[in-house]
Amino acid sequence: MKVGVIGAGTMGSGIAQTFAQTEGYEVVLCDINAEFAARGKAKIAKGFERMIAKGKMDQATVDAVLAKITTGTKDICGDCDLIIEAALENMEIKKQTFKELDGICKPEAIFATNTSSLSITEIGAGLNRPVIGMHFFNPVPVMKLVEVIAGLN
Template identity: 50%
Template sequence: MHFGVIGAGQMGAGIAQVAAQSGFTVTVQDVKDEFLARGQATIEKSLARLHEKGRLTETPADVLSRIRFTTDLQDFAGCDLVVEAVVENEAVKADLFRQLGQIVKPEGILASNTSSIPITSLATASGRPERFIGMHFMNPVPLMALVEVIRGYSTSDETARRVTDAARAMGKTPIECNDFPGFVSNRLLMPMLNEAIQCVMEGVAEPEAIDGIMKLGMNHPMGPLTLADFIGLDTCLSIMEVLHRGLGDDKYRPSPLLRKMVQAGLLGRKSGRGFYSY
């Protein structure tokens, strides 16, 4: 299979790595060579770690030989499946899929790794809604088993079958759901993180205590505030806004503290500070 990935950031690099480990021929595109170089370095580091632990059957060089990096979208013309993993912005994604719909061969499937943007809306932009689907990988992609497979309004059974087969070939467990705001993963997760942030704002407990209670009491591997920092508070805010707008219920209203921290540039791990310092 010729597998395409758009975006060489944390998610895109992870998806490309797993696809290449599965024996797929992979093309990765980003807008600048420096982004591609950073993505390649991420993949090399991850493969080296897996190799050291004996969890890689081939050498890292063998896996990397199946990945090609490019800044040109035209290089996706022959792809069987293209997964988009760019910034979580509907206008940017829709514009990208309008272009891809003209470039990728007619039988090729287009997929979005979006965590909350409506699949049906992006499918319409692509001009091939029956061959469009959501493939929501979990972070970090090389380690997490789940792929949330989201059918749009017009996604065909054949498209869903081919994508679940591809996910299984990548060593993942695909689980299907329908196209509602936040799908299943973020509809359940984000309100929990948002509530933890409300607890900080209302002085219910210190961040360490909130995380400690959820880790020890609910057996969560990571506390909700640590997880929010890991995801990025700006990403959490944008997903809460999608839920609030899409479902129209005040229980999805973003915490004022979350909004204030994003305004202050305290985005979590990526900015060096969120609920904790890094």
């Protein structure tokens, strides 16, 4: 399964790391430009370096996980099966992001937002598919909990 993560900040990079560490998932980590997205992946790599130093991971595993994360902008999400949006907590940004993704992603791709406080229904209004809430907790690789929230649509 291919997961597109939109926003490579604190939450997006944690979500990307967690899926990449799970068997059967590939990740496309996106931000407003390729440089920001690559920075998110570099942050994940830095965390892994600390794990290697503590003897909790080996280099081969780290290399394999990092190889499962591609970075770029949302234009490369066309073949993703699941989109998790973790961009800024701003209604207009989220609405615009999903509107653009609606035209980029395949029709069966599932749309999810990591919003903490905005209306799931409003975020998904006017799209050709529903949007769900998929609320991860910080730090994502540590917190074994995700809230899944249905909007009215």
